[in-house]
Amino acid sequence: MAISGMTGFGRADGAAGDWSWAVEARSVNGRNLEVRFRGPPGFEGLERAARDGAQARFQRGQLTIGLQAKRAEAAGAVQVNIEQLERYLAAGAPYVATGMAAAPRLDGLLALRGVIEAADALEDPEAQAALEAAMAASIAAALEALLAARREEGRALTGVLGGLVDRIAQLVGQAQGLAAGQPAAIKERFERRMTELAGDAVSEDRVVQEAAALAVKADVREELDRLGGHIDAARSLLASDGAVGRRLDFLTQEFMREANTLCSKSALSALTAVGLDLKAVIEQFREQVQNVE
Numbered sequence: 001m002a003i004s005g006m007t008g009f010g011r012a013d014g015a016a017g018d019w020s021w022a023v024e025a026r027s028v029n030g031r032n033l034e035v036r037f038r039g040p041p042g043f044e045g046l047e048r049a050a051r052d053g054a055q056a057r058f059q060r061g062q063l064t065i066g067l068q069a070k071r072a073e074a075a076g077a078v079q080v081n082i083e084q085l086e087r088y089l090a091a092g093a094p095y096v097a098t099g100m101a102a103a104p105r106l107d108g109l110l111a112l113r114g115v116i117e118a119a120d121a122l123e124d125p126e127a128q129a130a131l132e133a134a135m136a137a138s139i140a141a142a143l144e145a146l147l148a149a150r151r152e153e154g155r156a157l158t159g160v161l162g163g164l165v166d167r168i169a170q171l172v173g174q175a176q177g178l179a180a181g182q183p184a185a186i187k188e189r190f191e192r193r194m195t196e197l198a199g200d201a202v203s204e205d206r207v208v209q210e211a212a213a214l215a216v217k218a219d220v221r222e223e224l225d226r227l228g229g230h231i232d233a234a235r236s237l238l239a240s241d242g243a244v245g246r247r248l249d250f251l252t253q254e255f256m257r258e259a260n261t262l263c264s265k266s267a268l269s270a271l272t273a274v275g276l277d278l279k280a281v282i283e284q285f286r287e288q289v290q291n292v293e
Helices: 046-057 082-097 106-110 119-123 125-179 182-201 204-217 221-238 245-265 269-289
Strands: 008-016 019-028 033-038 061-071 078-080 116-118
Touching: 008 125, 019 125, 033 046, 046 061, 046 125, 061 125, 082 106, 125 221, 125 245, 125 269, 221 245, 245 269
Parallel strands: 033 061
Antiparallel strands: 008 019, 019 061, 078 116
8 A cells, every 4th residue: 555645536336125326425635534425315324424434544635425315216205304394494483583584485495404304214213224224335335436546546646756756856966966066166256256346455365264154154065965854755755655645745845945945055056046946846746745645
């Protein structure tokens, strides 16, 4: 097992007796795990099975689980839950009396949750329990299919992210080669500037001292070392199992911090150009990381 993505789709169909149904599970990117369940009237208890199943398999993403069920016409009797309907009417009565809301229409009342129920199933609790158990099994199957789809996306993301990390490593290597020329470039630039300001009276020792002080401020070895450590960490996370999206996201911020410092300390146009390329690749890496669970 490797990293997983957060986008996918899974479906499972089922049937029992006069009933047939289909479950569809979809997911998109999300910072946390959010689960929404939509099922037919009279099967509200399946929401718990859907949420528990999602939480057991996923840690991040916005999931929508939909259950559509139908019954053969000969046995498709339904009933109106009068008690539930009266509770809705009582709750809305004060608003109707004060003119804050219009009188409810029958079609709107019948569409409210719990008003329409599958009559026969409710009359036989054992049949209802068996039917819900079969539907719950289909929910689990749809979630397994979704899990497989997200893992497939994760395999594709691993290749893309690995390629971007390799590109980052290549640019860091170029930066290391260019950074070796920074002290000499700073010394030459400082010497030329001092000569412009003070003529030939500037001593070599003074130039060396001042240039050395500037070179210390422009030393990018620590940034390059940290970038190397981040590259190792990224490769380790991409090779690990489980939800690593948040850690990769944090690592991306650290990548960008060091790249920004590298550019700000650069005294060479070539090193600055490499730093800008590095930031562009890191941004591409960041965008792809948003798809990782």
